[in-house]
Amino acid sequence: MNILRPDSLAFPDHRAANREGLLALGGDLSVQRLLLAYRSGIFPWTDDPLTWWSPDPRAIFELKTFAPPKRLRSTLRHHPFTLTIDRDFPAVIQACAEPGPGRESTWISPRFIEAYTELHRQGHAHSVEVWQNDTLVGGIYGIAIHGFFAGESMFHRVTDASKIALCHLMDHLRARNFELFDTQVLSPLTARLGAIEIRRRDYLERLARALRNPAQFTDPRPPPSP
16 A cells, blocks of 8 residues: 655656555645645545545536435525625534434544645635525535546435535636536436536546636636735
8 A cells, every 4th residue: 555755745647546546645735736636536535544535436416417316406496595605714624524314423623624625725615505594504615726626525404405506616616717627426416416426537538637727716816915
């Protein structure tokens, strides 16, 4: 197994990953290492030990052809929610880390929360929030680098709130000319929502194109007033 050196940000070649996609252990969750990992098609998954993954196949949503499930379309037209972007990233990631129905724990440890909140502060991680009467009831967060978005986790406290957040995010990414939405590994939920699997080789080619795309998740912040 590849052990990451603390004095180097370099990752092993993807072909060194085992059958499940585990590529390396160790390192840290610094902003520099995380950004290099995502640019390289690698992501962290567990905290103790810290593990890095490059599975084959890879799961994605096709931005150009994504369509909400038929049952959800009426809800999208008539839902009672308010949708925002980057209004409360810390609350979204904290909610994603909470146990929920069917899951007693999540991979989102305090260490992950601290690291991704710092990514957000530096403009690399973003959230979509779903509000009902000023109460946060759903959301999703992930990493944006040029024309690439890596969806990390989503949550809901009322029916369909997370799915509505995902659909709003899809519309936002398409409007911003993003090319690739990575959802890492296929789950029953993401499969029902339309995610597909592609070969890692094809994923890495598409990732390289997306990273050359100058798309931005949000408009640049204006410089502070003198």
